[in-house]
Amino acid sequence: MESFPHGTVHQAGEDLQAALRADPQLLGLWEKLTPIGRNEFICWVEDAKQAATRERRIARLCQELAEGNKRPCCWVGCIHRTDKKPGAWQQAVLIDKVKKKQP
Template sequence: MKDFPHGTVHEAGEDLQKALRSDPELFGLWEKLTPIGRNEFICWVEDAKQPKTRERRILRTCEELIEGKKRPCCWVGCIHRTDKAPSAWQQAVLIDKKAKS
């Protein structure tokens, strides 16, 4: 079996890998994404707090790839990357929100 292409920071879980490998065309679209694009989808899936949310995000990842999207819709981006500072939007939405909790 072919090696699975992961993201720049995150590695895809077995459930996401299985979904993406379920269709050769879908897997081909995944392989064509940049490592940063794959990282964004993986981070979005990994950020799910509940198993049902994770399942929906995996399904949506497959749908968005087929729709031609290169990044998850409505996602502020991975805050785990160390190659760039978090954007103002990430600060406001993710980091500051966690500080208030």
């Protein structure tokens, strides 16, 4: 299978790749995104805790791409990037995740 354009930090899962490859127009839009834009979408999909949520996010990603969006709507952004300091919203997410892990 030919190579697939991933993000700067995240690799697209097989299910996401299959959804985009199923529609040549969507795949073309995906390929035109910047690596950081693709990374944001992949991180958003990967952040899903349940399979059903992941499926909904992949479907929504396809819809948002078709609508011309270059980043996921209502997403604070990838907290895994090391090339920039996390913004205020991202810091809040990181702090919240730490608090939830503590007993």
